[in-house]
Amino acid sequence: MTASVSAAPLDTPPQEWIDLADAEYPNLQEGDFILFPDRGWKFTKLSCGQRPATSDYHVRPQVACDEIAAADGDFNKLPGSQEECEKFNSPLSEPFILETYGKWHARTVAWRKEFD
Structure with missing residues (x-):
């Protein structure tokens, strides 16, 4: 499985993302990211504003x-791989x-990035 070419920064986050983030993680701070995987997986907060990161x-x-x-902060420049994504939740056997x-x-x- 490799990442497809459909990875792009978005001009503005969809309101749904903001609402989900605010409900679960109010008051995002500098260096905080919410990761929204599909297929019903739990979204997660990644806090990069302090060391160690949490x-x-x-x-x-x-x-x-x-x-x-x-x-x-440019996610298109991240060196991530399928192997890293598999560690995120579970082995990937279909697009996500x-x-x-x-x-x-x-x-x-x-x-947003589609992996196929």
Whole structure:
């Protein structure tokens, strides 16, 4: 399974993402990201604003935050692989979508990627 070419930053996050994030994780801080995997998986918060990085479900939060920092918050520049995505929740045997909403250096980050 490889990532398809349909990865893109979004101009604005969909209101649904904002509502979900606010309900579960009110008051997002600088360096906080909410990851929305599809297929009914639990979304998770990744906090990159402090060291060590923390997360409620992400298995390697410091590695992820270091990569986000190296990419200056541009998720299209992340070096992630299918293997890393498999560690996120469970082995991937079919296409799935990962969406992200957060704050990085005083700007809102909204991003979506389809893996096939």
